Amino acid sequence: MNAITREDETQILDSIQRWLDKDVKPHVLRLEHADEYPHEMVAQMKEFGLFGATIPPEYGGLGLPASTYAKIVTMISSVWMSLTGIFNSHLIMATAVQRYGTEAQKRHFLPRFAAGEIRGGLALTEPDCGTDLQAIRTRAVRDGDDYVINGTKTWISNGIEGSCFALLVKTDMDVQPRHRGMTMFLAEKRDGFSVSRKLEKLGYKGLDSAELIFQDYRVPADCLIGGEEGRGFHHAVGGLELGRINVAARGVGIANAALRDSVAYAQVRKTMGKPICEHQAIQLKLGDMATRCEAARLLVESAAGAYDRGERCDMEAGMAKLFASEAAVENSLEAMRIHGGYGYSKEFDIERYYRDAPLMCIGEGTNEIQRIIIAKQLVARNPA
Numbered sequence: 001m002n003a004i005t006r007e008d009e010t011q012i013l014d015s016i017q018r019w020l021d022k023d024v025k026p027h028v029l030r031l032e033h034a035d036e037y038p039h040e041m042v043a044q045m046k047e048f049g050l051f052g053a054t055i056p057p058e059y060g061g062l063g064l065p066a067s068t069y070a071k072i073v074t075m076i077s078s079v080w081m082s083l084t085g086i087f088n089s090h091l092i093m094a095t096a097v098q099r100y101g102t103e104a105q106k107r108h109f110l111p112r113f114a115a116g117e118i119r120g121g122l123a124l125t126e127p128d129c130g131t132d133l134q135a136i137r138t139r140a141v142r143d144g145d146d147y148v149i150n151g152t153k154t155w156i157s158n159g160i161e162g163s164c165f166a167l168l169v170k171t172d173m174d175v176q177p178r179h180r181g182m183t184m185f186l187a188e189k190r191d192g193f194s195v196s197r198k199l200e201k202l203g204y205k206g207l208d209s210a211e212l213i214f215q216d217y218r219v220p221a222d223c224l225i226g227g228e229e230g231r232g233f234h235h236a237v238g239g240l241e242l243g244r245i246n247v248a249a250r251g252v253g254i255a256n257a258a259l260r261d262s263v264a265y266a267q268v269r270k271t272m273g274k275p276i277c278e279h280q281a282i283q284l285k286l287g288d289m290a291t292r293c294e295a296a297r298l299l300v301e302s303a304a305g306a307y308d309r310g311e312r313c314d315m316e317a318g319m320a321k322l323f324a325s326e327a328a329v330e331n332s333l334e335a336m337r338i339h340g341g342y343g344y345s346k347e348f349d350i351e352r353y354y355r356d357a358p359l360m361c362i363g364e365g366t367n368e369i370q371r372i373i374i375a376k377q378l379v380a381r382n383p384a
């Protein structure tokens, strides 16, 4: 468990807020609508150490606890959610190495990840399966000191700009249960590893989502995370709690942004001779939106606290992810109603919140799956 003082946390959050106000906010609309990768912001995020936010200091990172990390993610998402995807999936890859890697892997990769020198993400999903990860077909076959990998991964965040991915494959196609045949590698781009296309999407612009092809791609056996075959599913699932806390924090950020903009707009927009915030119909919306924001924030704080204490928190992270993502969807739609026609305009931020929010319901395990996880944990923790 990591710990930092309240003063340190305040200092970090304040400097990120200043950066958001000065260097991010003025450029978001242009980059978003051009679907342009924010190279300058990425360089600034490197300087802040965000690519090593949760990596322990002994490997060059900031070693922030999940609770502080979640606050950072919320703040950034309330300005431009896409930015958080650039360092989050990267940090989930780093978490896999940190938790399950050999000491040699940690020493080799973590300082480079922390410096943002090597950036990347998580390559799990395939064209035929996302939720049912055990059905993946990308295959690794041992050949001397290497493994040879063939297969296709899709929807991979940072797929074009990133250079290294935690790649989930099958090393045994027949073993039962299926997860015993799954293994995770650190796959760096070289011959045999190519990007076949950039995927166009509704929101989450600026960040590159790509399809990756592995064709007789050779990876040295010492890039197998933990050095032992058959542990890949465990490694992939092990990063999901932090991943879900992060997605929940992004949901809070979007929900907060929708509320913030609505409260401001409702005070200046007038109809029937008074600001719309004085109409009860608008007050009901603002009241519900603010309550959702606060409830979502508290769920994230509670899940992150449990994570930092080293407690099992799949149910808590699932609840936070489920509630905060739905809050983002509901608040962004309500913000659009409050803004009337301007909510639908590309000159305002509201339509972006509305496009970005639904992704929070899909990523890191869909909300249908979160409900199932919560229910299973409820039963397991409360035996009859």
Ligand SMILES: Cc1cc2nc3c(=O)[nH]c(=O)nc-3n(C[C@H](O)[C@H](O)[C@H](O)COP(=O)(O)OP(=O)(O)OC[C@H]3O[C@@H](n4cnc5c(N)ncnc54)[C@H](O)[C@@H]3O)c2cc1C
Pocket: 089, 121, 122, 123, 124, 125, 128, 129, 130, 131, 132, 154, 155, 156, 157, 158, 201, 204, 209, 359, 362, 363, 364, 365, 366, 367, 368, 369
């Ligand atoms: C913008 C974006 C970025 C992404 N980034 C990454 C990334 O970086 N790395 C990566 O590996 N993947 C990434 N993904 C993929 C994402 O994780 C998957 O889309 C997600 O896991 C859902 O899988 P699927 O799309 O195959 O849907 P499916 O698994 O086909 O699910 C379809 C529907 O069926 C429901 N469903 C499925 N199984 C069950 C069940 N057992 N019970 C009840 N309902 C069920 C689902 O909830 C969903 O509603 C990204 C996706 C998007 C859109």
